[in-house]
Amino acid sequence: MSTIASADFWAFVGVVAGIYTILALGIQLEFGFAGLLNFGHVAFMAIGAYTMAILVVKSGLSMWLAAPLAILVSAAAGALLGLLTLRLRADYFAIVTIAFSEIVRYVATNEDRLTGGSQGTINLSGIGEAAQYNDSWEQFRTWLQGSLHINSKDVAMLVVVWAVALLLLAAVAAAIRTPWGRVLKAIREDEDAAAALGKNVFAYKLQALAIGSALGGIAGLFYAWQFSFFSPNDFAPLLTFFAWMIVILGGLGRTWSVPVGAAVFGLIFAGSRFFDFAPFSYFDSAERAYVRLMLIGLVIVALVLFRPQGILGKRDEMVFE
Amino acid sequence: MFLQLLANGIATGSVIALAAVGVSLVYGILRLVNFAHGDFMVFGAFVAVWLNVNVGLSILPAAVLATAATAALSLLLEGILWRPLRRRGARFMGLFLASIGLALILRQAIFLVAGPQPRSYLVDPYKVYVLGDIRLSGGQGTAIVVGAAAIVVVGLLLGLTTAGRTMRAVADDQALAAVAGVNTGRVIAFTWVVSGLLAGLAGVLAALVQSSFDPNFGFSLLLPVFAAVVLGGIGSAYGALLGGLFLGIVTELSTWSSLAGGVNPVYKPVVAFAVLIAALLVRPQGLLGRARLA
Numbered sequence: 001m002s003t004i005a006s007a008d009f010w011a012f013v014g015v016v017a018g019i020y021t022i023l024a025l026g027i028q029l030e031f032g033f034a035g036l037l038n039f040g041h042v043a044f045m046a047i048g049a050y051t052m053a054i055l056v057v058k059s060g061l062s063m064w065l066a067a068p069l070a071i072l073v074s075a076a077a078g079a080l081l082g083l084l085t086l087r088l089r090a091d092y093f094a095i096v097t098i099a100f101s102e103i104v105r106y107v108a109t110n111e112d113r114l115t116g117g118s119q120g121t122i123n124l125s126g127i128g129e130a131a132q133y134n135d136s137w138e139q140f141r142t143w144l145q146g147s148l149h150i151n152s153k154d155v156a157m158l159v160v161v162w163a164v165a166l167l168l169l170a171a172v173a174a175a176i177r178t179p180w181g182r183v184l185k186a187i188r189e190d191e192d193a194a195a196a197l198g199k200n201v202f203a204y205k206l207q208a209l210a211i212g213s214a215l216g217g218i219a220g221l222f223y224a225w226q227f228s229f230f231s232p233n234d235f236a237p238l239l240t241f242f243a244w245m246i247v248i249l250g251g252l253g254r255t256w257s258v259p260v261g262a263a264v265f266g267l268i269f270a271g272s273r274f275f276d277f278a279p280f281s282y283f284d285s286a287e288r289a290y291v292r293l294m295l296i297g298l299v300i301v302a303l304v305l306f307r308p309q310g311i312l313g314k315r316d317e318m319v320f321e
Numbered sequence: 322m323f324l325q326l327l328a329n330g331i332a333t334g335s336v337i338a339l340a341a342v343g344v345s346l347v348y349g350i351l352r353l354v355n356f357a358h359g360d361f362m363v364f365g366a367f368v369a370v371w372l373n374v375n376v377g378l379s380i381l382p383a384a385v386l387a388t389a390a391t392a393a394l395s396l397l398l399e400g401i402l403w404r405p406l407r408r409r410g411a412r413f414m415g416l417f418l419a420s421i422g423l424a425l426i427l428r429q430a431i432f433l434v435a436g437p438q439p440r441s442y443l444v445d446p447y448k449v450y451v452l453g454d455i456r457l458s459g460g461q462g463t464a465i466v467v468g469a470a471a472i473v474v475v476g477l478l479l480g481l482t483t484a485g486r487t488m489r490a491v492a493d494d495q496a497l498a499a500v501a502g503v504n505t506g507r508v509i510a511f512t513w514v515v516s517g518l519l520a521g522l523a524g525v526l527a528a529l530v531q532s533s534f535d536p537n538f539g540f541s542l543l544l545p546v547f548a549a550v551v552l553g554g555i556g557s558a559y560g561a562l563l564g565g566l567f568l569g570i571v572t573e574l575s576t577w578s579s580l581a582g583g584v585n586p587v588y589k590p591v592v593a594f595a596v597l598i599a600a601l602l603v604r605p606q607g608l609l610g611r612a613r614l615a
Contacts, residue, residue, distance in 0.1 A: 037414065084598060088605055091354060091413065091555055095547045096601065099594040102544055110587045241421050248418065283433075290429040297425030301402070304411060304419045 009270075011154035017266035018161035019222045021259045022168060023239070024246040026215035029172055032253040033181065034208035035188035037094040039240055040081075040101030041216050046108060046235035048074040048217025049224040050115055053133040057124040063136035071217045078213025082206045101237060108232035120231025121224075137225045161222055165259065168215065173255040184208055185253075242269075245300050251313025260311055268299065325455050326573045332461035334569020335468025336527045340542065341549035341561035342475055343519035349492035349556035350512050351403070353416040357424040358546065359539030360431070361517060362524030365391040366534060367431055369525045370440045380442050388521035395517025398423070399510055424540075431536045439533045446532060460529035471522060472562055478515070479558055488512055492556060545572075545590060548597040568593050 023045060030036040051073045055066035085096050108115045116123035116131070124131035145156045175181050186194040187201055195201045224230055242265065250261025272292045283291055303310070344358050355361075369387035372378045378386070406419055448459035457465070479485035490498040491508045499505050527542055528534045549568050553560025575584040575592045584592055 037417075084602065088601060091348075091352075092551055092601065092605070094417065095354065095551050096594075096598060099544055099548065099597065103591050103594050106588065106591050110585070238425075241425070244418065244421075287433055290433045294426050294429040294433075297422040297429065300422030300425070301419050304415045304422070305406060305409065308409075308411070308415055 008152050008154050011152060011158045013266050013270040014158045015154055015161050015222075015226055016270070017259075017262045018158065018165045019219050019226065020243065020246055020265060021165045021262040022161075022215055022222065023219035024243040024250075024262060025165075025168060025172060025255075025258050026212035026219070027243050027247050028252075028255065028258050029215065030208050030212040032247060033176060033188060034184045034205055035090075035191075036086075036205060036209060036212075037090050038097045038209065038212065039094045039237075039244075040097035040099070040104075041212070041243055042235045042237065042239040043097075043101035043104040044074045044078055044213040044216030045220035045223065045239065046101075046104050046232070047077050047213075048220030049230055049235075050108060050121075050220075051217075052221055053121050053124060053224060053230075054114065056133040056136075057121075057131045063133070067221055070221060071214050074217025074220070075210045075214040078216075079206055079210040081213075082209040086202060086205050086209070098237060098240075101235070101240065105232050105235055108235070115232070118232060120234075121229055132228075134225055134228050138228075157226055161226075164218070164222070168218070169255055169259065176255065180204075188253075241300075242296070245296065245303070248303055248308070248310050249299075251310030254312055257310060257312040264311070268295065323574075323577060324453070326577050327570060328452075328455045328457055328465075329461065330570035330573030331566065332457065332464045332468075332530055332569070333573065334566040335464050335472070336523050336530060336565075337542070337545050337549050337569050338562045338565025339468055339471055339475075339519050339526070340523035340546045341553070341565040342472075342558050343516035343523070344546060344550045345553065345556060345558050345561035346488065346492075346512050347516045348550070349558065350488065350495075350509060351407075351416070352413050353403070353420065354413075354547075354555075355516075356417065356420040356543070357427055358516075358520055359541075359543030360424050360427040361391055361395060361520035361539075362527060362542065363431055363536050363539035364394060364427060365521030365524035366528035366538070367435050367440070367536070368521075369528070370442060371435075373442050374440070380444055383442075384522075384525045387525055388518055391521025391524065392514045392517035395513045395520070396510060399513045403513075404509075428536055428539070435536060437535060439535045441533045442529065444529070458530075458532070460526075460532055464526040464530050467522070467526060471519070475515075475519070475558070476562070484508075484511060488515075541590075545593045548593045552597055552600055568596065571596055 023041065026044070027038065027041055030038050030041075048070045051070035052063070052066045055061040055069060056063050059066075061069075081097070081100055085093055085100075088096060109118045111117070112123070115121075119127075121133060122130055124133070141153065141156050141160075144160065145151070145153070148156070148159065150156045150159070176184070183194060183199050183204055186197075186199070187204055191201055194204075223234070227234075246261035246265045247258065248261070249264055250257030250259070269292065272295055273288070340358060340362060343361075344355055347353055347355050347358075365387045368390045369380070369383045372383035372386055373380050376383075402419065402423065403416070406416060411419065444459060446459075450457045450459070450462040477485075479489060487498065487503050487508050488511065490501070490503055491505055495505055498508075524539070527538065531538060545568060546565070549564035550561050551564075552568060553562070553564030572589045572592045576586050576589065577583050
């Protein structure tokens with residue numbers, strides 16, 4: 001059977017879309033609702049994944065304890081970054097957050113004894129040890145496959161990732177309808193007006209950033225479990241841009257637009273592997289990887305040019321500045 | 322050792338400073354943080370390598386033509402991308418995102434055409450300039466001399482010529498400059514040309530300093546360049562010059578072993594960001610930037 005018709009392959013695409021949904025939901029909360037230009041979001045994904053792996057392999061913690069701790073650490077890292085930088089002007093904030101995500105990647109690459117270095121988590125307990133952080137996860141997945149009568153590993157993962165993603169989407173959608181969510185939107189629209197009403201703008205932004213970072217951490221956990229191995233270069237700035245593209249593709253300032261954007265992105269990204277017709281057939285497989293990324297770049301530019309409100313967004317409510 | 326590190330710092334600093342001025346000029350006039358600037362640099366470096374290695378020109382004419390080609394690309398993009406975007410009302414966020422998309426397209430196109438393998442110019446790789454205790458590679462020496470000359474030219478251009486004055490006027494207040502009779506469309510085009518020239522030149526110099534380079538080098542330089550721009554105060558061209566030199570020198574000196582053992586050289590980029598964040602905590606508007614306007 002060819003890959004394009006295989007259920008496993010599309011389950012895999014679905015898993016990746018689910019992980020990107022959770023990652024991009026963080027950006028939607030931070031930018032779509034609170035107006036924060038965080039361009040270093042992938043850092044929190046890295047922090048979540050690495051914290052869990054290190055706690056399991058080095059401290060011998062149970063994975064079920066390490067995972068929530070990793071989410072907390074991601075949130076705390078977001079809060080710390082916010083404390084230092086939230087008072088900066090938006091353009092400075094955007095650049096400093098990219099810089100932050102690159103610092104995280106450099107540290108992960110070079111602190112071999114903590115992270116396993118550039119070779120990734122396989123070296124977590126020393127070179128030649130082949131460290132594994134996902135034994136408990138594999139057990140859980142096998143149990144789930146057994147109880148749901150699923151044969152495929154990726155289909156089981158699909159169920160878990162999307163169950164969590166839908167839960168988180170519902171939670172964010174509910175939070176935005178509370179007074180807290182309305183204050184966030186007020187800050188997005190006019191910070192000074194919100195401050196004049198006695199709202200502590202800084203505290204609200206800090207909360208949005210911490211929660212967004214926690215969502216990034218959760219995405220990192222699933223990334224770690226899905227691929228059962230990762231290295232610092234998996235958390236390059238490109239991933240942040242993918243997440244931004246998903247948010248804009250779906251539509252800004254809307255919760256349920258995020259999975260729509262992620263699904264379309266997954267289709268473009270995975271589907272373009274199978275473009276066998278001209279002009280794609282002129283390129284060999286290595287070259288097609290370049291063509292694919294060019295295509296993503298073109299979609300970003302075309303979106304900003306022709307449909308800045310995304311697929312589901314309303315232009316009069318939210319067109320980015 | 323100290324002098325050697327200082328000289329290395331001036332060499333990298335000149336390259337960063339040249340690129341940073343280009344970013345800063347465009348930002349000052351269009352409020353556009355050009356994420357594709359690093360890939361403009363790569364474009365310049367690869368046009369030069371093609372002219373130098375494949376066509377057989379010597380490095381000097383290759384560099385001049387590559388710099389001109391980068392300026393032409395920069396101007397072309399103003400026509401087909403940036404002006405249409407502004408017409409459609411794209412503001413800071415939209416322009417920034419479009420530049421990220423453009424950066425992806427450019428870099429992947431360069432990968433597609435030139436391939437991923439590292440390239441070098443046909444220059445004498447063993448050439449060394451010795452000044453007392455300091456030893457500079459041919460690339461470093463070239464970067465310092467050409468960089469210093471270009472910095473002086475840009476400084477004079479901005480400070481003394483009519484073109485420079487109108488550029489600064491448009492950066493200050495576009496509407497007021499337009500009312501005063503400045504043709505803002507022409508100034509914007511001119512700014513892209515200058516920014517492209519600087520990117521192309523900085524790209525060739527950076528490639529010479531590194532001696533061997535692949536299409537990813539622009540992105541790894543982009544963040545130090547942004548750090549220099551922010552450090553100097555976004556939109557301040559003189560600030561970007563100072564910021565670039567300062568960052569180049571500070572990152573090299575941070576590895577000095579008499580300085581509490583010195584920082585591990587792999588952390589040089591991290592030092593640049595740490596300096597940036599520390600500086601912003603003290604002066605949120607940058608070294609030469611203006612305090613926040615209401």
